[in-house]
Amino acid sequence: MTDRTAVRTRLARALPVPITGYRPTDPLPAFATGWVTVIALGTLALLLLRAGRYDWYGDELYFLAAGHRPAVSYVDQGPALPLLAYAMDAVAPGSRTVFRLPAILCAVGSVVLTAVCAREFGGDRRAQVFAAAGAAGAPFLIFQSASLSTFAVDSLLVALLLWLLVRWVRTGADGLLVGVALTGALAFQVKPLVPVLLAAVAAGVLVFGPRALFGRPVLWVAAGVAALTTVPALAWQAAHGWPQLGMGAVIRGEQLAVAGGIVQLPVHVISLTGPLGTALGLAGLWALVRTPELRDYRFLTAAAALLAAFVGLAGGRPYYLAGLFPVLFGVGAVAVVHSRALFRLGAAALGAISLALTLVLLFALPVPAVREPARTQREMSDRLRFTGTTGWAEFTAAVEKGYERLPAGTPVVTENYWQAAGLEALTELSSVYSPNRGYAAFGAPSESARTVLYVLAGAPEPGWRALFPDATAVAAADRPLGFPGLSAGVTVWRCERPADGWAAAWNTLSTNHFDAGW
Template sequence: MERPLAWRSVTVVAVLLFGVLLALSPSYGYHRDELYFRVLSEHPGWGYVDQPPLTPLLAGAGIRLFGDTITGIRVFPALAMAVLVWLVALIARELDGSRAAQTLAAAGTATGAYTLIAGHSLLTLSFDLPLWAAAILFLLRALLREGEPRWWLAAGAVIGLATYNKHLIALLVLGLAAGLAAVGPRRVLASPWLWAGGLLALALAVPNLIYQVANDWPQLSMAAALSADKGAEQRMLFVPMQLTLFGPAVSVIAAFGFVRLWRDRRVRALAVAYPVAAALTLIAGGRFDYTGGLVLLLFAAGCVSAAAAARGVRLAAGAGLAFSGLLSALLALPLVPVAELAETPVPVLNEVARESVGWPEFVAAAQSARAAVPPAEQATAMVFTGSYGEHGALVRAGVPRVYSAHNHLWLFGPPPDTATTAVLVNVGPRIRGQFGTCEPRATVGNRAGVDNEEQGLTVWLCRDLRTPWSVSWPRWRHFS
């Protein structure tokens, strides 16, 4: 018999989370990825060289529906986290979790560090987490409800749709396949419903594959660049960050959840999926949050065990999640005043907060350099930035003729060859060497004093272009 649904308590948690995220959404500033997605949303397509189309599409939808503001672009991420809370509670219920287990799973998910980060800013993570959770829920139903194999089709549909946000859902598929092959139940592999679900996922993902083939597999180039750039760092951070992705209490409960899944032969394959996905991430030098969806599965399973344990265990689990949630909120949400941010460990531990500060100062520095361009050259002068966040910040501020060779933005170039005067920021001496003269005109700072990628950058004013942009443009393309 299916457990009763704790719809009141789970709804309260989801609504409170949504309200808090929206209330805090104007704090700090845009994250660099949000500024990039805002630009990409104006160029809709089946894909981009560094990602599928869903997140930029939702960025554009948020702007059109709720306004071109920082809150407008963050409504959908906040809503996605509210949905995530419900999905994790349903996963706990599917694993025979009581109302208490479902509530515990909802509360722990809502107060997790990565939940709060993904809900506060528009990131690909914001939509990947609920998509993974929905796929896992349907996979559990397919494995646990032997008389209802149609859930393989539901799982396949979600997995196929998830490829339009990130291709990382393949880690879940590979992990499950390895688990079924290694520990069973292997009879599932003979189910026509499973293979129908797989074909449905593949059919839905075909436009992604066509885009990759037609554009010479740019995602592979992007993955190789990321691994070469930060692969070693990501491997070093992987284990400690697994323990803190959603807070230390979530990780402890998730460990018990792994044991619970392992003991149930029907879903043991999903327990195996986590170490398989972790190993693949480590080998590829991927980000430590790639396993986040499976961590939440283990946590939901652990909540079922915790809620069924002795009263002391239940109290300890609740107290641990409350303390962990407080730490996560201080780290993940914009609760520290901007003026005091640099004096705390938040910028070191939270990259999203660190890279959301200082954009007004960056824009002001670039505009001051552009104002120094002689009037006769203003009509053709351009701005060239080294990163997509910088490009997006200037476009958002209404600065004309902004170009960048970073990731997908390279395809929007080159600048016209008549742009012989340029403001350059965050570029190396090779590009400056294309001009007859270059002089520093401004230095980027920020009022918070936060040490991020923009802090301390020199803004250059360069004139007398030696090599036409149409000739040199292929040299400047870079992925990161």
């Protein structure tokens, strides 16, 4: 297996600037416990301080609603996040800080894991600390910890899976392959995208090696057991018409509207990694390609390229690549720290800039004032990034006002799943439905329900008018600078049951497209 001492000496020659001052006789590095711990604890403290500043994100409340309806799979995710959301709300009901604690711990875990990756590639204490600082200064850390989300957990699990593979290359300990299979199985239960990563890794191993990986019986046994854990979710998906495959087209459309497609992907990745992270990632890729002693790790380069191609061509979210950051930052930190002084000085300057930017963002966001309405999906995405979700109080007040003259137990139907999740979590309304995304699978109103309160974002579509010809507007939330679909463009209608019943209407109304009324 790979000798870390030889790897570190050769990393120097991989960079355009030669590494100097390292003696090949130096012992293998110990873990830089002290400074990495300081960085990790400092990161934890800062993230906890700002955890409650953002109001609830719609997806968070949807995870909570799904957690109250346990299932082996859902339209747009696995069962792990709903269960986690349910558990955190049970610990401290209504606390956003506690609710987001798993996301915060995952972000801190990514910082520590990045330092561990640097050590695995032979990095000394300086490289480990530098790698941890790169992870702590990456803007992705802010997004990862701002809300309880699939990518907050998934990115750490992917990074852990890759680190286990890297460690297996060095040690050959087959128990690590069991860890790879179990980590992949857990990641699948968060969001079923891990097969794409595993396919990219397998392709990289086939091309660059180490092909001995495929000859390990324990890998296939562990992978087989892990595959069995996916059977219930796959059966659910098959029974419901594979809705997660349909979500791919929806996400692609949203991503094109927000981010502009594959041409803009590098820009968005740089916005996630920051100045130092970008430098470390590029240095890591360069070192993996150019260092002979790292040839057994070149599958990482192929995996990164294939995963980036998938994200770009399939229209995936740029943060799907975040699981690669710890490994690439780790090997890049080793290469940079052992370079010439001028090169190290430049990297240190980038590190200072990255940490400063991250601190500014941590304390400045969310921005309290909104000066322009959000009229498009891109504008709404920018608003979410800088202000978070706002307008819940106005939205719930409008719906409750419309409900005042209706009998208790009257169903409420909403246009999108954020609205439904917000009403379920933030009001006393007991019968809330939505034909949007995962909520559509939760069911339609009972056929005995002759009257409903229907919440629309924007003007009614002709098809909706045909289903509810006698709909009467009873309340509204429409502040000019309000949040689309919550405190802007919302009308609450009193509607009678469709002529063909709710089951038929649900088939017509159900959609994966998220409409906030812009």
